[in-house]
Amino acid sequence: MTIPARTESRTGEGMPRTHLSTTAWLLLFSVAVAAFGLELCLGSVFIPPGQVWAVLTGLGGVPDAWREIIVLYRLPRAFTAMLAGAALGMAGLKMQTLFRNPLADPFVLGISSGASLGVALVILAAWGFGLRPLMEKTGFLGNASLVMAAVAGSGAVLCVVMGIARRVESNLTLLIVGLMFGYISSALVNVLLLFALEHQVQSYLAWTFGSYAGVTWRQLGVLTPAVAAGLALAGVLAKPLNALLLGEGYARSMGVNVAGVRRWIILGASLLSGTVTAYCGPIGFLGIAVPHLCRLIHRTSDHRILVPAVILTGAALSLLADVMAQAPGSRVLLPLNSVTSLIGAPVVIGIILRGRRIMEVAP
């Protein structure tokens, strides 16, 4: 009953776009670049933009402390924000298309719960099971260990989900399995936290707040290729994703290997959300909001447009959220997760209430 109505309303708006003008791309790109610049210039410590420029271009005459803040703290933070925003937006887009559900986000399959469980296990194991000396010897402590734990946790969940995806046809089943994983992991995490020491609880909570500030250049060395691979995979999948929008039966009739595409989509999305969650903590909101924003702004659900648009918008939004989390001029850091939701949710609500459709099912 609703499908004819939708078609009518869309014909009223004109044909959905299949390409964007060069100006639109340039605009999007310059917003992202400007956000990157803001992220470098604004922070708790005031550094004049001229000095920031001098550091970036390798000019002299900048105090060592400032140079260090920009090179060791702000630059990696800005790159991380960019990568995380793009990755989460892309993972969200894939999940929403795969499940044909506007509420899907990068974490529906239990990826972030798996990461949380991994982190909780490592934080506790460091003391609880007497593994500390071993972990010290292998350098498996501190931030680095959290990251490895999160990768291991989300990887484990991913393997199980892939195994199930191979056996079950229904996406709905997959969705429910993911949900159940979420419950199991958060139950285990709560039990673990009960027996954790104060500082362990603190480090776990700090991780769940989400932050780009803890990522160092060395960690970027892992994060960057992982995210790049995930994004590249999304580019390759743009056409089959479009076909999936019309339903699996249609996609199959178009000659798409649905089962294979589904596996690649899950793998790519999990790679993106798993690595970002590992390094930055579970960052909410971006993953669900960025794809919607892109669809609404560009009035299309063509993945050939959405894939690059989501990358740019995700990066820009994530950078802007982090600038606000820095609360420039103050000396504190706000939890990133709170900022993304506080700023982003009203934006999405506003756009929806202006009468635009939240998700187009057909191209």
Place this chain on the structure above:
Amino acid sequence: MRFLSPLRSVRTDRRVFSGGLLVVLLTLSALWGLMGAWNEVHATWGASPPVAVGPPEDLFPNQARVRYARGFTIEYHGTCKRLEVRRPWRDAGIGFSYILVQRGCDPPPDLTGGAMVVPIPVERMALLSTAWTAFFPMLGVEDAVVGLAGCEWVHTPEIVARIRQGRVQEIGDGGRGMNRGIHLERLILVRPDAVMVYATGIPEYDQHPKLLEAGFKTVINGSHMESTPLGRLEWIKFVAAFFNREADAERVFDDIALRYETLAAKTRNVTRRPTAFCNVAFRGTWYMPGGAGYNARFLEDAGARYVWREDTTAGVMPLAIETVVERARDAEFWIDTNQARSLQELLAMDERYGSFASFRSGKVFNNDARLNANGGNDYWETGAARPDLVLADLVSIFHPELLPGHRRMWYRQLPPVAEHGP
């Protein structure tokens, strides 16, 4: 109207009757109380001269005077003491009052409004924190400790021995840190006269509402809110009041305070004050002690220049990491690295720590030299009771020439790679 007058007369009669009864009861109870006090005094002091019949203030000849602590007051009223806890937690809107009544005496009715009456001397006490255990042997009342949450972390030898003999029971629920709670059933079996707890004002963590509901004499100790080391130590007088050990508390406190002040005076005129900062970051946020707090006071008294000394925060400040980089990267000393037990572990937390001047020169110190097999840190236990020795550790770090040959108790310089202990 006609019906009212007989009714009124009945009422009047009743009033007269109940008034008379009240007088009789009061007299009886006063007598009873006096006898009780007499017996109690005899029981407590044994051969000491009977004092209860004299002027009431004779009951507590040794009174505590509070000089440094801001969080509690103590008043003496003949047969009872009134303890006021003013700041049980940060930004607390309420305080707590305790009327400590000598066993056998009655609490003066005008004092008890809203206050909890605790009969003293307490013979069986349960503790929620190991932060106070060191006080008990210092007051000679270690036998009064019958329950403790967190037995596995204790260092105080007298308490450890009693745990081994089964005379101190574990009353914790197995939770740790902020999650540590009291296992009510175990506590009931321990039968304490009083339970001493700390409180945070956060209902999920606080134990006292549940304990009060269960009818335990629950006392909130707010020593962790003090912003000076001697203020924190002075809570030994708060503890002592429950055991009539004020004389011991005064003696112990005066002795330690004198040592502390003497040592602090030595550093007051040092020509060079090395700069120092504290703690580590958790994912971009650095929890730095406020400039008006406990740690800052220790550093300043030890002859260092705390890089946030002009700050007026008493608690901990969550700072963005770049704020700390700007101010502390050139500081000479790095004090307290939480869980990092070696320079290598510090780098594992965040490789950017390597660019701090203190890191490069290896002047990084942590208070973890005395951990027991379960990771309990004695700094928070004995250290809380011996600020003079903590100060000595710190002075020997910043100004070794002032304390030649000092062997540090809790502080140690971080080795490049951790030695494997507990």
